[in-house]
Amino acid sequence: MTRILVVGAGATGGYFGGRLVEAGRDVTFLVRPARYDLLSHRGLLITEAGHTRTVDAPLITADEVKPVYDAVVLAVKAGALEAAVSDIEGIVGPETPVIPFLNGMAHMDLLNARFGRESVLGGAVRVIAKIDRNGDVIQLAPGASMVIGEQPAAGGTSPGTDRLRRLAATFDGAGFEFSTSDDIEGVMWQKWVFISTVNAITCLLRATIGEVVAVPGGARLATDVLAEAAAIAAAAGHPVPDAVLDATRATITQEGSAFVPSMYRDLSEGLPVEVEHVLGDLVDRAVRLGVPTPLLGVATTNLRIYQNRL
Numbered sequence: 001m002t003r004i005l006v007v008g009a010g011a012t013g014g015y016f017g018g019r020l021v022e023a024g025r026d027v028t029f030l031v032r033p034a035r036y037d038l039l040s041h042r043g044l045l046i047t048e049a050g051h052t053r054t055v056d057a058p059l060i061t062a063d064e065v066k067p068v069y070d071a072v073v074l075a076v077k078a079g080a081l082e083a084a085v086s087d088i089e090g091i092v093g094p095e096t097p098v099i100p101f102l103n104g105m106a107h108m109d110l111l112n113a114r115f116g117r118e119s120v121l122g123g124a125v126r127v128i129a130k131i132d133r134n135g136d137v138i139q140l141a142p143g144a145s146m147v148i149g150e151q152p153a154a155g156g157t158s159p160g161t162d163r164l165r166r167l168a169a170t171f172d173g174a175g176f177e178f179s180t181s182d183d184i185e186g187v188m189w190q191k192w193v194f195i196s197t198v199n200a201i202t203c204l205l206r207a208t209i210g211e212v213v214a215v216p217g218g219a220r221l222a223t224d225v226l227a228e229a230a231a232i233a234a235a236a237g238h239p240v241p242d243a244v245l246d247a248t249r250a251t252i253t254q255e256g257s258a259f260v261p262s263m264y265r266d267l268s269e270g271l272p273v274e275v276e277h278v279l280g281d282l283v284d285r286a287v288r289l290g291v292p293t294p295l296l297g298v299a300t301t302n303l304r305i306y307q308n309r310l
Contacts, residue, residue: 002026002170003028003068004073006029013076018057021056028060036060042135047136062087065091067096072096072098074100074107077274104278124188125146128262146176148168151185185238189236190240195263197229208258209251209258210256213252214255226249228291272307280300283297
C-alpha cells in the first residue's frame with residue numbers, strides 16, 4: 001500500500017487526508033506541536049453537511065520525520081511553506097515525490113529549486129472549508145476535487161508515468177472527485193485566475209459576491225478583474241478555456257450570492273492573508289509580461305497595507 005505523508009492538517013490537508021484515512025489509505029499527518037497536542041487528544045473532527053465524524057490517523061512532528069513514505073502531500077498555507085520544506089527536505093526525491101496543494105504558482109518555483117523538477121508533481125484541489133475556533137475542519141459547501149499531474153518536460157507536456165498511475169490508484173475512490181491531467185500547469189493557472197479574481201473582488205470591496213453585484217457597476221468591476229487575471233494567464237502561455245471563463249464569470253456575477261473565498265474569511269477575522277502568494281506574485285508576473293493590471297494592483301496594495309498592520 002502506498003504510504004502518504006500529509007504535511008498540514010488544516011482545512012485542506014485535514015479534509016483530503018481525512019477522506020483518504022476513511023477510505024483505508026495509509027496516511028500519516030505531519031503537524032506542528034500545538035496541532036499535535038489537539039489532535040492526539042480529540043482526533044481530527046470533520047463536519048460535512050451538518051454531520052461530524054472523528055478521524056484517527058497517525059500523527060508526527062518534524063523531529064520524527066523518516067524516509068519511509070512513498071509520497072508527500074504538501075497542504076500548508078504560503079506562510080508555512082519554508083518551514084514545511086525544511087521539515088521534509090531529507091525525504092523528498094524521485095522515489096518519494098512531493099505533491100503540493102497551495103494556491104498560485106510561486107511555490108512550484110521554490111520546490112523545483114529545492115528538490116529538482118523531477119521530484120515535484122503539480123496539483124490543484126477544490127474544497128470550501130475552514131478550521132473553526134475549536135480546530136475542527138468544517139466543510140462549508142458540498143463537493144471536493146483533486147487533480148494531479150507531472151510537470152511538463154522541456155518542449156511539451158509530459159505523458160502519464162508509472163508513479164502517477166500508482167498515486168492515482170491511491171487517491172481515486174476516496175470520497176472526492178479525482179483526476180489526473182497531462183496539462184497540470186494549465187489546471188493550476190485556471191485555479192489561480194479564479195482565486196485571484198474572487199479574492200481581489202471580495203477583499204478589496206469587503207463584501208460578498210452578492211453584495212458587490214447588488215450595486216451599480218459591481219458586476220462590471222468583477223468582470224473587469226477577471227479579464228485582467230485571464231490576460232496574465234494568456235500572456236504566460238496558459239490561456240483559460242472559454243467554458244471555464246464563462247463559469248467563473250457566472251460565479252462572480254450571481255445575484256444574491258453569499259460566496260466569499262477563504263482569504264476574505266481570514267481578512268474578516270483579522271488573520272494573515274496570502275496576498276503575496278496569490279495576488280502579489282500574479283501582479284509581478286503581469287509587470288514582466290507587460291500586462292496592465294490596475295484593479296488587481298489596487299487590490300494587492302490594499303491587502304499589503306492590511307498585512308503590514310498585523
